[in-house]
Amino acid sequence: MNPLLNTLIQRIPALEVCARDIEAGFQLLMNTFETDHKLLLCGNGGSAADADHWAGELLKGFVHRRPIPTSMTKGLPESITHNLQWALPAIPLTGFPALSTAFANDVNPEFVFSQMAWAMGNEGDALAALSTSGNSKNVCAAAEVARFRKMPVLALTGKHGGELKKLADVCITVPASETYLVQEYHLPVYHCLSLMLEEAWARRLKEISASH
Numbered sequence: 001m002n003p004l005l006n007t008l009i010q011r012i013p014a015l016e017v018c019a020r021d022i023e024a025g026f027q028l029l030m031n032t033f034e035t036d037h038k039l040l041l042c043g044n045g046g047s048a049a050d051a052d053h054w055a056g057e058l059l060k061g062f063v064h065r066r067p068i069p070t071s072m073t074k075g076l077p078e079s080i081t082h083n084l085q086w087a088l089p090a091i092p093l094t095g096f097p098a099l100s101t102a103f104a105n106d107v108n109p110e111f112v113f114s115q116m117a118w119a120m121g122n123e124g125d126a127l128a129a130l131s132t133s134g135n136s137k138n139v140c141a142a143a144e145v146a147r148f149r150k151m152p153v154l155a156l157t158g159k160h161g162g163e164l165k166k167l168a169d170v171c172i173t174v175p176a177s178e179t180y181l182v183q184e185y186h187l188p189v190y191h192c193l194s195l196m197l198e199e200a201w202a203r204r205l206k207e208i209s210a211s212h
Contacts, residue, residue: 001019001023002023002026002196004192004195004196004199005019005022005023005026005192005196008022008188008189008192011188012185012188014175014185015174015175015185015188015189017175018172018173018174018175018189021170021171021172021173022172022189022192022193024170025154025170025172025193026193026196026197028126028152028154028169028170029126029154029193029197030197030200031152032124032125032126032152033088033089033197033201035124037089037122037124037125037126038089038090038091038125038126039055039058039088039089039090039091039125039126039127039128040090040091040092040093040116040117040120040121040125040126040127040128040146040151041054041055041090041091041092041093041094041127041128041129041130042092042093042094042113042116042117042127042128042129042130042138042139042142043094043129043130043131043136043139044131044136044138044139046132046179046180046183047130047131047132047136047139047156047183047186048092048094050130050156050183050186050187050190051092051093051094051128051130052092052094052095053187053190054090054092054128054190054194055090055091055092057190057191057194058087058088058089058090058194058197059087059088059089059090060085060087061085061198062194062195062198063195063198064198064202065085066085066086066087066198066202066205067085067086067205068081068084068085068086068205069205072086086201086205088197088201091120093112093113093116093117093120093142096116099112099115099116100112100116103115109138110137110138110141111138111141112138113138113139113141113142114138114141114142114144114145116142117142117145117146117149117151118145118149121145121146121149121151122149122151123149123150123151124150124151125149125151126146126151126152126153126154127142127143127146127151127152127153127154128154128155128156129142129143129146129153129154129155129156129164129167129168130155130156130157130186131155131156131157131162131164132157132158132179132182132183132186133157133158133160133162133179134155134157134158134160134161134162134163134164134165134171134173135162135163135164136164139164140162140163140164140167143155143164143167143168144167147167152169152170153167153168153169153170154168154169154170154171154172155167155168155170155171155172156171156172156174156186156189156190157171157172157173157174157182158173158174158176158177158179158182159173159174159175159176159177160173160177161173172189174186174189
């Protein structure tokens with residue numbers, strides 16, 4: 001077991017039932033970023049906030065500053081490069097208010113995330129679909145579009161998984177069904193995934209720096 005995941009389980013023993021799926025989710029995300037693809041994220045309410053929060057942990061340093069190897073920034077002024085950090089590309093589909101409100105008004109609010117997944121997702125990208133019940137219609141519809149576009153789907157749900165579990169390549173079903181309790185488990189899960197990704201990529205960036 002990854003040491004960071006092991007630490008999570010020691011802190012929150014109830015999440016041991018998810019350990020194998022968290023590992024699988026990590027591998028799905030690593031495969032996505034290793035092939036220069038991006039992660040799209042969606043959810044409703046508190047899960048929308050979690051999607052935005054998670055993207056923020058990927059787009060800049062989480063627990064480490066993440067300096068970019070100088071070989072990657074040749075040609076940029078040092079005043080800029082000194083303030084840049086390497087990032088894993090993530091787009092929260094919850095962050096487009098003009099598009100989402102226009103589409104909801106002009107077409108159908110249930111398919112706002114689907115439209116964005118269609119517009120911004122490409123084969124090899126991935127979708128992180130967050131739903132405490134696993135039955136959010138707009139999130140499930142986005143997962144269907146992602147699968148059609150040959151994008152793997154990582155779902156975070158409550159213990160029953162709902163319809164989303166059937167659509168996901170990996171479904172992390174935390175051991176709760178009450179909405180606020182599910183959300184309380186989701187945060188340490190995606191924090192752990194972010195830590196695991198940051199550690200893995202830090203090693204790779206050191207190798208890049210050493211080879212130049």
